[in-house]
Amino acid sequence: MNRKMNKLASIFRSIHPKYWLYDFVKFTWIPILYLTQPPKIKYCNKEGKMPRIRGRAVVISNHTWWMDPVTLILTFWKRRLHALAAVEVLGPSKLARWIRKRMLFVDVDRTKLDIRSFNNCVDLLRNDQCLLVFPEGRFVFDDEMQPFKGGTAWRALQTGAPVDPVYIFGLYKCFRPIRMAIGDPIDVRSIIDGAPDAEKIQKLNELMYARVHDLKTQLLSDIPQKEIDELAAFKAAKRAALAAKAEARARAWKEAQKKGTV
Secondary structure, eight states: OHHHHHHHHHHHHHOOGGGHHHHHHHHHHHHHHHHHSOEEEEEESSSSSOOOOOSSEEEEEOOOSTHHHHHHHHHTTTSOEEEEEETTTTOSSHHHHHHHHHTTOEEEOTTSOOHHHHHHHHHHHHTTOEEEEOTTOSOOOSSSOOOOOSHHHHHHHHHTOOEEEEEEEOOOOTTSOEEEEEEOOBOHHHHSOSSOOHHHHHHHHHHHHHHHHHHHHHHHTTSOHHHHHHHHHHHHHHHHHHHHHHHHHHHHHHHHHHHTOO
């Protein structure tokens, strides 16, 4: 009983006025998540349980839907995760910018090499914060994972932050479990020492991809074929929708060229 009370007290002590919106959303959504889409986690690490993240860390995962960051923020609820997110998330309004800031999003402009975003991430890690990154850089509706961008490896090498790999099986349906696998952290400094360069970034990138892909293989072996087929159908529908949008944009562009409006 005393242990439970101490744990509860430590949670409330961790609440800070600066992070009131983040903490409110987190502690409000946790019971909702467990009631509607209870997480089913496969621990593929040595401890066989939820890893305790101390100090700086980079949590990485595949990316299939907008619920992925929410799921990971609630899964790693003992730490505040600063999620790397495109500037267009929630829109360009002042309210959207205010929400992104209070929810600890780190804005990144995907249309250019965003040095400011890189520096913000490095500063957070050097201050022993946790960063949440989807190294594929976008939603992936293909059956195979896409190659990882080099930015995540660069940040980890620059700061020596361990990388915690996660794979999410993103079938988000009410009263269906959210399945994920969590692996052992990658101790960056023990594998690749020294200042980051192109060769080291590529080496760490390949290692991170291999770790997440291995989690995928282990997780899929436990998932019923029916759920795998449902997710495949969902991805196929999203691919078709994206192709239709791209075709519509191409037609609109051609018509605009004919009219001389572009």
